[in-house]
Amino acid sequence: MSDRTPLLEFKEINTHYGAVHILKDVNLAIYPGELVCLLGGNASGKSTTLKTLLGMVKPTSGDVILDGEVVNEKPISYRVERGVTMVPENRRLFKRLSVKENLELGAYLRTDKAKIAEDLERIYDMFPRVKERLSQRAGTLSGGEQQMVAMGRALMSSPRVLLMDEPSMGLAPALVETNFELIQQIHAEGVAIFMVEQNANMALSIADRGWVLQTGKVVLDDTADALLQNPELRASYLGEAESH
């Protein structure tokens, strides 16, 4: 794997909110077509990692690298145009806009009209429920439906890598599993997935590799299988008594 260029990479990233040091010398790399996950307790800096990857938060030192190019100073749109996108924490749909408009906004930067229409159809096929509710305000959908629209919206940007911030948060237990299947399905179509999850067991069971973040530091970096076997991790994240 190391002979390929990573799609997205962190080199010695440090991020601050004001004076508060959040990410501390973080290194990571996501290769094309991979499914990787980032684990960690509450407030360990997982969301900040995703936001820094996208440029929603600027690092104070270190480099964010996209296809081998340092993109620290590039706007979010530069990365989105090159195939990086995110399903944000809590989905964050535009609740007052229609479902259709939410999906269209996902393709905001694209100009290839015919291809956009094609992708829209693909998403309708993937989520027939969404198609029935196109003119409805997104805020009126159920949690599961909102998750579908959030995924659809992200896919409408025609991503090469999809960052997902706790996709199973707030979903009914029955839906969590469906959701993971969906993620695998998207992955199977060749989209790299970088997933932040509290549900470590499930995330690792579908992932290739994973990182564990603790107060902004990467403390573990291994294959998913190895992480599943790791006694330290089992104690802190995979134990049945622990819940975050």
Added chain:
Amino acid sequence: MIAVKRSKQSVLRTNNSVDLFLTVIRVVSLIVIALGLLLFFIEQIRGTALNGDAPLTGGAIRGLFVTGVSQGAMYGLIALGYSMVYGVLGFINFAHGEVFMAGAMSAWITSNILFDNGMWEGGFSFIIALLIVLLVAIVVSTLATILIERIAYRPRRESPRLIPLITSIVVSFFMQNAVLGLFGPASKTLPAPPSWMSDSYTFLEIEGTKILVMVIAAISMAGLWVFVERTKTGKAMRAVAEDKEIAALMGIDVNRTIVTTFAVGGAMAGVAGVLWGLLFRGVSSQTGFLPGIKAFTAAVIGGVGNLGGSMAGGLILGVAESVGPLLILKPMTIPAVSQLKDAVAFAVLVLVLLFKPTGLFGERLASEDRA
């Protein structure tokens, strides 16, 4: 927040002394309105008012409605600017009345130049002249509002919402005094429109000027609606209004979208400035104040942040302040009712907020900080 929470409960439920107090006020205000209307109908049937005056004629009542609708349409156009900026940035831009005034001032200048060149007369040439006046006013108001955003508000974007609010009051005073200094305190007069404009038309006998005002307002509002609801930029505007961070994640240029929002609001205020010139012909540095406050009131009545509501709020306010004094107050033999136009306008606001704290078409706002 307290007011917002209360809206969920029944209007007539009384939990504590504040609610009881509000209920009493609600009931009293309804009784006053009902009484006024009842007396109005009695005087219409009897043929004399309580104090022996002749009652309003049908033509007079119709005239009041037409005046109300045409002025209300103007308020609605201004109100849109308050609403859009509030929707996107969460503060009331009190300099917006002066943006309207700038449009009206430009209309005074342009129309006089065109008058001197003999274009402010006839049919076709007057319409062309009016279009030029409109275009100039739109450009002036749009540029003014873009400048204000760039200089006064953008540096304070991340501050608490009270800061840009207060800044906008400062900008408002600055613009009033700048125009006062440049053009002096005397009221400026637009040239009289051609005589066909003051004739009456249709079975409703509406004055030509007012027809023109209503048509221009309707076209502007329709244009704005298409822009906001049907274009990609309009969609981006609504997305930014709802969630800037996620809008940026979609690749939307949030800064540019905010500027567009100000610009569109400014353009509407420019159109409204010309309408003011057509309706009243007198313009001064103070012109923006009362219409600005009333348009803000209209926006709150409709539910600030809601564009359809702002237009409706403008119309409701315009009709209420025009019709209310003579239809409700005069039959109760209240003296000098025509002086009470402004009081009625603000009473409408109080009334609406008493019954629906979020405005007629407003939704509960997110718990972001807004001022």
